[in-house]
Amino acid sequence: MSAPALRPTLPSRRLGIIGSIVGVLALMxxxxxxxxxxxxxxxxPADQVIVDTGHRIKDRLMARVKGVEYQAPKVEKSAGRSWSETASAxxxxxxxxxxxxxxxxxxxxEERLLAGVAAVLGTGAIAIEISFVMIxxxxxxxxxxxxxxxIGLL
Structure with missing residues (x-):
């Protein structure tokens, strides 16, 4: 009777593959x-933003002249901003x-290559988000x- 042939066992790749997929999703x-x-x-449009800002500044100055506390109007988040914040988080x-x-x-x-890929993708996604905030x-x-x-302040 011959001895069973020993097969080399391959390291598991499950967590590395899942981490790589999650890293790609993070990058996306x-x-x-x-x-x-x-x-x-x-x-x-930029002209609308400038006009709205001008009106807010005028309202703030008028409140200060009258001696009344300025209360800014409630501005609700746009759908685009909400989506951007959700995507960043x-x-x-x-x-x-x-x-x-x-x-x-x-x-x-587990296999080091997949672990490295997952780490690089995750780090890259975080770095991209930080870079957009810094910009x-x-x-x-x-x-x-x-x-x-x-204005002459500086």
């Missing part, structure tokens, strides 16, 4: 809404889940600087 949630949402829910959550699955994959001694902050700082120069 981080990138696609920045192109899709403005097409589906276009932002208001989803992207960050899925990115963190992909990183967690990557770590668990390494702890359970928005830099644009806001630039606008405030220009307005400050025009």
């Amino acid at each position: 949630a981080a990138v696609l809404p920045h192109w899709v949402v403005p097409m589906v829910f276009p932002p208001p 989803t992207a960050i959550s899925l990115g963190l889940l992909a990183i967690l699955l990557s770590v668990l994959s390494l702890i359970f001694r 928005g902050a830099l644009i806001l700082i630039a606008i405030l600087y220009v307005v400050g120069n025009i």
